[in-house]
Each structure stands twice: as structure tokens, then as C-alpha cells.
Amino acid sequence: MVGVSLNGRRVEVREGSTLLQAAESAGLSIPTLCYHPAVAGGGTCRVCLVEEEGSGRLVTACDTRAEEGMAVRLDTDRVKEARRTMLELIFSAHPFHCEVCESNNSCELKKIASREGISGRELPFSQDYRPVVDANPFYLRDLSKCISCGLCVRACQEVQGVGAYEMKGSGAQAHPAASMDSPVDLSVCEFCGLCVSLCPVGALIAKPPLHRGGEDRAVVTTCPYCGVGCCMELLVRDGSITGVRAGVPASVNGYSLCVKGRFGLDFVDHPDRLTRPLLRRDGELVEVSWDEALDEVTRRLSAVVEESGPDAVAFLSSAKTTNEENYLLQKFARAVVGTNNIDHCARL
Ligand code: SF4
Ligand code: SF4
Ligand code: SF4
Known part of the structure; x- marks a missing residue:
């Protein structure tokens, strides 16, 4: 661990941490546009400047290592002035179309500018x-x-x-x-x-169709598409998915998803999606309740087991379901039906 002083307050962080990470661990906020915890480095936007006590040097907090005994100030007049200049330079090449910009509600530049009191183009x-x-x-x-x-x-x-x-x-x-x-x-x-x-x-x-509008809640879940089992948050409004977000702490996939997980979950609300069981009656598929469908499966499975024994039945599971669901299916095969004929598409 190394100890640094931030605004006069001693903070201990792991060796190799940056000043920005030290500030975050102490609950202190330093604005930044080019830093993200998923990605190494930064130091390009220069919005996270802080002032080193003694030398008076302005350094970027996102890529300056915290060294033992280092002391910095996060909000001196020089820091505020430099940050303001950086933001003005960015705005001098950035169109003010916020009202019609898709990122209006989530734009980091807009949030930081309003926090720093910049509301218009100065250059x-x-x-x-x-x-x-x-x-x-x-x-x-x-x-x-x-x-x-x-x-x-x-x-x-x-x-x-x-x-x-x-x-x-x-x-x-x-x-x-x-x-x-x-x-x-x-x-x-x-x-x-x-x-x-x-x-x-x-x-x-x-x-669209995903990634539009705000959400009224976020639900942590597992991607249904493959056996990697990426963790994600579904953003939901009025019972419909409006977006997908990765970055759930301690998840297997961190901030990453593949094209299916990130952009492919619109099938959930697609009008063509089957939402009720269908049973073939007189050659026609008709909608039935879950109770009717499950009763029919039970009746037919029981008939096969009674006539030819449990090993006449086999179960194939799927990598698109969770570990827990796969566990339940093998339990059903072994403990309820009485067969070890259970396999999984990942072995095919
Ligand atoms: S502003 Fe967006 S598109 Fe431009 S460099 Fe940064 S991440 Fe890439
Ligand atoms: S969407 Fe394409 S460009 Fe963007 S991170 Fe993924 S692979 Fe790279
Ligand atoms: S996001 Fe892609 S890799 Fe991850 S579980 Fe879903 S389908 Fe698999």
C-alpha cells in the first residue's frame, strides 16, 4: 500500500493505483471523459487535472501513479481554470445539438460541463x-x-x-x-x-429497437443466448426491455457482451414470439394453457415409460439455459423418470 494526501486527507491505496483510483476509493470525485475502469490508460482529455502540492505541477489523475508521500489538491483555482479551458477547447469542436442528441440523458460531457458551470460555446x-x-x-x-x-x-x-x-x-x-x-x-x-x-x-x-429511452428499473440477469453465461442488466420500462447494460460487479464478462447479448434481446418483445404452449390436435396447432401442456407431456412420457421402461426416454439439455436449469433437468431425468439418459448440446 502507498499513502497519498488528497485535499489534505491521507488515503491508502494499492501500489500501482492512479490518483484517480485513490480519489474514487476515498469517495472524492474527479471529472474525466477518457478514463473507464474497463480500459487501461487515458490522459487524452486532460479534464482530470489535479495540482501537486509543492511543485505546483498540474498532472492528469487518470494516468499518474499515486506515490508514497505525494500530496495533491483536486480543486484549486489553477485546477478549475485548466479544467475549464480543456472543456472549452472540446466544445469549440463539438456541435451543440443536445436537444436532438440520442445521448442527451447519458452524455458525460454535458454532465461535467454543467457541473463546471459551462453552458455555452466560449471559443x-x-x-x-x-x-x-x-x-x-x-x-x-x-x-x-x-x-x-x-x-x-x-x-x-x-x-x-x-x-x-x-x-x-x-x-x-x-x-x-x-x-x-x-x-x-x-x-x-x-x-x-x-x-x-x-x-x-x-x-x-x-x-433501435433496443437502447431507446429511459428505464424505470434495471434487472440483473444472465444472457439467454449461449453457455458463456454473460451477466447483464436489462433496463426495463413498463414491462418491456429498453436497453442492455454490462458491467455488473464481479461478473464473468465485465463490461463486454457479444453482438447477440448486446443487440439481440429484442426477440423478447417481438410479436412473432411464441408466448403460450401449442398442442397439435387433429393436425392443427392450438394454443393451450401451461397446465394442459404439462399434463399432456406427463401423460405421454408416463405411457412410454410404462410400456418400454425409463431407458426408452432420453433428455437433451441446452447451453442456452442456466446451470441451475440444466441441474434441474438431470435431476428430473434421474430422480423422477429414472434414467441416466441425459446429455447436453455442448458435448455434441
Ligand atoms: S468520443 Fe466516442 S467515438 Fe470519439 S474517440 Fe471517444 S469513444 Fe471514440
Ligand atoms: S463494436 Fe466493433 S469496433 Fe466496437 S469494440 Fe466491438 S469489435 Fe471493436
Ligand atoms: S453475450 Fe454473447 S457470449 Fe455472452 S452469454 Fe450472451 S451470447 Fe454468449
């Missing part, structure tokens, strides 16, 4: 026009709103291991681009959506 606007790119079924890219924080590039390279993007250009021209500036749907992008979920502004925007 002249200077940016090349960049059209919205709608080149895949999952997300839009509106690089006119990009603040060149590089989070998407680092997340794709470091967390996903894909490397679909790199930063091109410098200064106000810096922007994430696929190789040779090719369209993202022709790149190696796997459409996992991690970059979209981390973008602090409205430059990467998930497309």
Missing part, C-alpha cells in the same frame, strides 16, 4: 463537417460529436482484442477510423458494442 466553433455513417444494423457513427478521447479504440484493442479502429489525424482532426478509413461493416468489427457503451458522448449510437 469559436472550428470543425470539419463529418456526416453520420449508418453502415451496419447495430450502431451509428456521428464523428461530428467525437471528442477524440480514444476510449473506443483502446476498448476494442485491449478488451475485445479486435483492433477494428485506430486513431487517425492529430489535434482537432484526431478521430477513430477503421483501416484505410474503410466503412466499419467492412472492417474486422464484431459488433460487440463495447465501444458504443463506453463512448462518453453521442458519437457512437446504438440503433
Whole structure:
């Protein structure tokens, strides 16, 4: 552990922690746009500047290691002035379209600016026009709103291991681009959506039908698509899923999901989805209650077992269900029906 002084208060953190992590562990807030706990590094937006006591140096808290005996101040006049200048520079290349921006309610830039008392453009606007790119079924890219924080590039390279993007250009021209500036749907992008979920502004925007509007509650659950069993939060409004969020503490997948988990759960509310059991009667499939359907399954299973013995029955389970459901099925096969004929699609 190392001890640092933050605003005169001694804080102990693990060796190797940054000043930002030290502040967070002490419940102190330092604004940042380019840092995310899922991704290493940062230091590009320079909004998290703090002042080192004694030397008076301004250092970025997100990538400066906390050293034993270090003392910093988080909110001196110099820090506030520098932070304000950084935000004004960002706004000088950022369109003020908040009212019609999909990220209006979640935009980190807007939240930090309003906390710092910046409500309008103080420097002249200077940016090349960049059209919205709608080149895949999952997300839009509106690089006119990009603040060149590089989070998407680092997340794709470091967390996903894909490397679909790199930063091109410098200064106000810096922007994430696929190789040779090719369209993202022709790149190696796997459409996992991690970059979209981390973008602090409205430059990467998930497309409907999911990821729209606010939620009245969030439900932690397991992705139903495969045996990895990623943990996620479903954002729910009026009983319908409005969005999917990863990053549940201690989850197997951290902030990552694949394209199915992130963008594929709209099937839950799809009108074509079967929501009631169907039973074939006189060659026609008819809707029945769960009690009727289960009674029919029991009757037919019992008839087979009675006529040919329990080993005439076999059960196949699925990687798309949870461990608990798989456990229950083998219990049912062995303890209720009396057969060890139970297998799982993951072994096929
Ligand atoms: S969607 Fe996933 S794979 Fe594609 S660029 Fe973003 S992080 Fe990389
Ligand atoms: S697209 Fe978003 S995450 Fe990527 S550099 Fe721009 S602002 Fe940052
Ligand atoms: S998000 Fe993708 S990898 Fe994770 S459980 Fe769902 S389908 Fe599997």
C-alpha cells in the first residue's frame, strides 16, 4: 500500500493505483471523459487535472501513479481554470445539438460541463463537417460529436482484442477510423458494442429497437443466448426491455457482451414470439394453457415409460439455459423418470 494526501486527507491505496483510483476509493470525485475502469490508460482529455502540492505541477489523475508521500489538491483555482479551458477547447469542436442528441440523458460531457458551470460555446466553433455513417444494423457513427478521447479504440484493442479502429489525424482532426478509413461493416468489427457503451458522448449510437429511452428499473440477469453465461442488466420500462447494460460487479464478462447479448434481446418483445404452449390436435396447432401442456407431456412420457421402461426416454439439455436449469433437468431425468439418459448440446 502507498499513502497519498488528497485535499489534505491521507488515503491508502494499492501500489500501482492512479490518483484517480485513490480519489474514487476515498469517495472524492474527479471529472474525466477518457478514463473507464474497463480500459487501461487515458490522459487524452486532460479534464482530470489535479495540482501537486509543492511543485505546483498540474498532472492528469487518470494516468499518474499515486506515490508514497505525494500530496495533491483536486480543486484549486489553477485546477478549475485548466479544467475549464480543456472543456472549452472540446466544445469549440463539438456541435451543440443536445436537444436532438440520442445521448442527451447519458452524455458525460454535458454532465461535467454543467457541473463546471459551462453552458455555452466560449471559443469559436472550428470543425470539419463529418456526416453520420449508418453502415451496419447495430450502431451509428456521428464523428461530428467525437471528442477524440480514444476510449473506443483502446476498448476494442485491449478488451475485445479486435483492433477494428485506430486513431487517425492529430489535434482537432484526431478521430477513430477503421483501416484505410474503410466503412466499419467492412472492417474486422464484431459488433460487440463495447465501444458504443463506453463512448462518453453521442458519437457512437446504438440503433433501435433496443437502447431507446429511459428505464424505470434495471434487472440483473444472465444472457439467454449461449453457455458463456454473460451477466447483464436489462433496463426495463413498463414491462418491456429498453436497453442492455454490462458491467455488473464481479461478473464473468465485465463490461463486454457479444453482438447477440448486446443487440439481440429484442426477440423478447417481438410479436412473432411464441408466448403460450401449442398442442397439435387433429393436425392443427392450438394454443393451450401451461397446465394442459404439462399434463399432456406427463401423460405421454408416463405411457412410454410404462410400456418400454425409463431407458426408452432420453433428455437433451441446452447451453442456452442456466446451470441451475440444466441441474434441474438431470435431476428430473434421474430422480423422477429414472434414467441416466441425459446429455447436453455442448458435448455434441
Ligand atoms: S463494436 Fe466491438 S469489435 Fe466493433 S469496433 Fe466496437 S469494440 Fe471493436
Ligand atoms: S467515438 Fe466516442 S469513444 Fe471514440 S474517440 Fe470519439 S468520443 Fe471517444
Ligand atoms: S453475450 Fe454473447 S457470449 Fe455472452 S452469454 Fe450472451 S451470447 Fe454468449
